[in-house]
Amino acid sequence: MERVNHGLHLVFCVAVFVFLIAPILVVIPLSFNVEPYFTFTEGMLRFDPSAYSLRWYASVATDESWLRALANSFLIGISATVLATVLGTLAALGLANPAMPARPLVMGLLISPMVTPIIISAAGMFFFYSTIGLAQTHAGLILAHAALGTPFVVITVTATLASFDNNLSRAAASLGAGPWRAFRQVQLPLIAPGVISGALFAFATSFDEVVTVLFMGSLEQRTIPREMWAGIREQISPAILAVATMLIAFALLLMAVVEWLRRRGATAR
Numbered sequence: 001m002e003r004v005n006h007g008l009h010l011v012f013c014v015a016v017f018v019f020l021i022a023p024i025l026v027v028i029p030l031s032f033n034v035e036p037y038f039t040f041t042e043g044m045l046r047f048d049p050s051a052y053s054l055r056w057y058a059s060v061a062t063d064e065s066w067l068r069a070l071a072n073s074f075l076i077g078i079s080a081t082v083l084a085t086v087l088g089t090l091a092a093l094g095l096a097n098p099a100m101p102a103r104p105l106v107m108g109l110l111i112s113p114m115v116t117p118i119i120i121s122a123a124g125m126f127f128f129y130s131t132i133g134l135a136q137t138h139a140g141l142i143l144a145h146a147a148l149g150t151p152f153v154v155i156t157v158t159a160t161l162a163s164f165d166n167n168l169s170r171a172a173a174s175l176g177a178g179p180w181r182a183f184r185q186v187q188l189p190l191i192a193p194g195v196i197s198g199a200l201f202a203f204a205t206s207f208d209e210v211v212t213v214l215f216m217g218s219l220e221q222r223t224i225p226r227e228m229w230a231g232i233r234e235q236i237s238p239a240i241l242a243v244a245t246m247l248i249a250f251a252l253l254l255m256a257v258v259e260w261l262r263r264r265g266a267t268a269r
Contacts, residue, residue, distance in 0.1 A: 024248060027241050027244045027245060027248070028245050028248065029044065030238065030241050031056060031057070031238060031241035031242040031244070031245040032052040032053060032054065032056075033051070033052070033053070033056075033238055033241075034050070034051055034052060034053035034055065035051075036237065036238060037238070038236070038238065038241070056237070056238045056239045056241065056242040057242045057246075059237075059239050059242075060239050060242050060243055060246075063239070065222070065227060066224075066227060066239070066243065068220075068222065069222050069223055069224045069226065069227035070224060072138075072220075072221055072222060072223050073207055073223040073224045073225075075138065076138060076141050076142055076145055076206060076221075076223060077145070077203050077206040077207045078203070079142045079146075080141075080142045080143075080144075080145035080146040080149055080202065080203075080206045081146075081149060081199050081202045081203040081206060083142065083143075083146040084145075084146040084147075084149035084150040084152075084153050084198075084199070084202040085153050085195060085198065085199040085202060087146070087150050087153075088149075088150045088151070088152070088153025088154045088157060088198055088202070089153060089157050089195055089198075091106075091110055091150070091154050092153070092154050092157035092158045092161060093157075093161070093183075094106075095107055095110075095154070095158055096158065096161040096162075096164075107154075107158075110150065110151060110154050111151040111154060111155065112151075113147055113148050113150070113151050114151045114152075118148075118209075118211045118212070119211055121147075121148070121212070122144075122211045122212045122214070122215040122216070123215060125140075125144045125147070125212065125215065125216060126215040126216050129143070129144070129216060135216050136216060136217060136218040136220075136221065137221070138221060140216055141212070141213065141216055141217055141221055144212050144216060145205070145206035145209060145212065146202075146206075148205055148206070148209065148212070149201070149202025149203070149205045149206055150202070152198050152201035152202050152205060153195070153198030153199065153201070153202055154198070155198070156194045156195075156197045156198035156201065157191060157194045157195055157198055159194060160191045160193065160194025160195070161191060161194075164187065164190060164191060168186050168187070168190075169182050169183075169186060169187055172185070172186045193261040193262065193264055196261055197258050197261050197262065200254050200257060200258055200261075201258075203254075204251070204254055207223075207224070207225075207250075208225060209223075209225065210223075210225035210226055210228075210229055213225065213226040214226065214229070224243060224247070227243075228240050228243060228244070
């Protein structure tokens with residue numbers, strides 16, 4: 001019975017994996033289609049080499065709008081990640097202090113952007129930033145994406161601090177280290193895997209966000225997801241599939257880095 005249950009468990013896991021991943025994997029071979037179609041041609045089904053091409057990847061690499069969207073995505077994503085990491089780490093350090101009052105309430109407020117429908121957050125941010133003149137600017141998008149990414153940093157750093165031995169900070173203080181030096185040389189190296197994991201999640205959130213950009217971004221602030229949205233509505237091209245394939249590869253790379261950091265953190269603990 002144990003072998004049967006184990007086999008059924010594996011079959012169920014494989015079925016769920018195929019159900020979730022198979023629709024995404026279809027995009028990859030379609031991005032190499034030599035024809036401007038979103039379907040498999042007869043040549044592709046016969047695995048004819050002439051039916052496959054890198055023309056859509058080349059078009060993305062030479063298209064000014066895609067290059068501008070890529071530059072905006074990295075500029076906004078990296079800036080928002082730095083801001084979210086700093087704010088989220090400081091908030092997690094405060095939440096880790098037992099003397100902090102109303103910790104559950106503060107924690108709920110900090111992670112509220114994760115549970116609030118994104119269209120509500122985007123509409124609220126648009127009206128708020130419009131009143132202070134930051135709508136349709138890079139600064140406004142950076143602040144908005146930082147607000148969306150901060151909860152991920154708070155959660156990961158808080159979870160890492162739960163296993164941190166506060167006696168190490170007390171020992172550093174007893175040896176003459178100030179609060180900043182104790183944090184920089186003792187605490188930060190040990191919680192670095194959690195901080196970096198939260199930063200990666202914040203960057204992925206910013207890089208993938210489209211609703212906020214639809215509300216707050218102009219033509220000059222179009223990101224990769226916003227450009228893909230515009231391409232689907234205005235001009236359907238397999239270049240979108242090529243960009244989607246590159247984003248899939250980028251997401252797999254981020255997941256691998258997060259898993260490596262998780263194992264490194266477990267080994268350090």
